[in-house]
Amino acid sequence: MADARNAGGVQSVERVFDLLSIITASGGESSLSELAARAGLPLPTIHRLLRTLVPLGYVRQLPNRSYALGPGLIRLGNAAGLQLGTHAQPVLQELVDELGESANLAVLDGRMVVYVGQAQSSHSMRMFTEVGRRAHMHDTGVGKAILATLPEEQVVSIVTSMGLPTPTEKSLGTVEELLADLERIRERGYAVDDEEQEIGVRCFSVALPQAPTPTAISVSGPTSRVDWEFGERAVPLLQRAAQQLSVQLSRAG
Incomplete structure (x- = not known):
C-alpha cells in the first residue's frame, strides 16, 4: 500500500493511515508481521509508528500482542x-x-x-x-x-x-x-x-x-x-x- 503516493503528502502520515486501514480491513485486529507485510514496510518502521499511535489511543495492543483500533478514533x-x-x-x-x-x-x-x-x-x-x-x-x-x-x-x-x-x-x-x-x-x-x-x-x-x-x-x-x-x-x-x-x-x- 505504500507505493502509490501523493507527491505533496507527508510520508509518515500516509503510513499511519495505511496501518489504520489495514487493521480495519483485517476485521479489526492485525499482528505486527501482518501489518509489515501488507503495508510493505520494515518491522522497525511499523513498530515506531505504533509506538506513537498507542499512547494517543488511536491503536491499542491486545493481550495476544496483536493491534486493534483504539477508542481515540x-x-x-x-x-x-x-x-x-x-x-x-x-x-x-x-x-x-x-x-x-x-x-x-x-x-x-x-x-x-x-x-x-x-x-x-x-x-x-x-x-x-x-x-x-x-x-x-x-x-x-x-x-x-x-x-x-x-x-x-x-x-x-x-x-x-x-x-x-x-x-x-x-x-x-x-x-x-x-x-x-x-x-x-x-x-x-x-x-x-x-x-x-x-x-x-x-x-x-x-x-x-x-x-x-x-x-x-x-x-x-x-x-x-x-x-x-x-x-x-x-x-x-x-x-x-x-x-x-x-x-x-x-x-x-
Missing part, C-alpha cells in the same frame, strides 16, 4: 459522522419535499449502522429513528443496502458476531435468507425493509456508490403511504440523491 468518527449528516441535509430535505416521507443517512459503524443525518416528514406519524441511533444491519433498509456492497465473508462475519434478532415476524432470521436477499438487492439496485424492523413501517434504501465509508440513504414511513407504487417513485430519486452525495463527498475529499 471513536470521537473522531462521531464528529465526522455528524458533519457528514449536516453536509447531506439539503439532499435529505429535497427527498422529503419530493416524496413527503422521512429521509435518513446512515454509515457502517463497526458491525452495525449508525444514523448520521435525517430530514423529518411533516406527517403526524413519523419514524422513530433518530440521529445517533445504532441498529442491526440485517433488518434495516440502510443496513441491508450497505451489506450488499460488502464481500460475502465480511457479511457472514458481521451477522455471526452480532446475531440475527427478529424483532418482527418478517425479519430475516438466517444467514441463508439474508444472503439471498442481498443478491436480490444487488440485482435491482436498492434494498427494502418490508416491516422487518417494525410492523407497519416500510423503507426503501440505496447505497452511495464509491463512498469513502459504506453509506446508505433511505426514505421510510407507514406502509399505508409507503407502498410498492411509492417505491417505484422513490427509488430513482434515492439513486439520484446517492449519486449526488457521492460526487459531493469525492470533491470534498
Whole structure:
C-alpha cells in the first residue's frame, strides 16, 4: 500500500493511515508481521509508528500482542459522522419535499449502522429513528443496502458476531435468507425493509456508490403511504440523491 503516493503528502502520515486501514480491513485486529507485510514496510518502521499511535489511543495492543483500533478514533468518527449528516441535509430535505416521507443517512459503524443525518416528514406519524441511533444491519433498509456492497465473508462475519434478532415476524432470521436477499438487492439496485424492523413501517434504501465509508440513504414511513407504487417513485430519486452525495463527498475529499 505504500507505493502509490501523493507527491505533496507527508510520508509518515500516509503510513499511519495505511496501518489504520489495514487493521480495519483485517476485521479489526492485525499482528505486527501482518501489518509489515501488507503495508510493505520494515518491522522497525511499523513498530515506531505504533509506538506513537498507542499512547494517543488511536491503536491499542491486545493481550495476544496483536493491534486493534483504539477508542481515540471513536470521537473522531462521531464528529465526522455528524458533519457528514449536516453536509447531506439539503439532499435529505429535497427527498422529503419530493416524496413527503422521512429521509435518513446512515454509515457502517463497526458491525452495525449508525444514523448520521435525517430530514423529518411533516406527517403526524413519523419514524422513530433518530440521529445517533445504532441498529442491526440485517433488518434495516440502510443496513441491508450497505451489506450488499460488502464481500460475502465480511457479511457472514458481521451477522455471526452480532446475531440475527427478529424483532418482527418478517425479519430475516438466517444467514441463508439474508444472503439471498442481498443478491436480490444487488440485482435491482436498492434494498427494502418490508416491516422487518417494525410492523407497519416500510423503507426503501440505496447505497452511495464509491463512498469513502459504506453509506446508505433511505426514505421510510407507514406502509399505508409507503407502498410498492411509492417505491417505484422513490427509488430513482434515492439513486439520484446517492449519486449526488457521492460526487459531493469525492470533491470534498
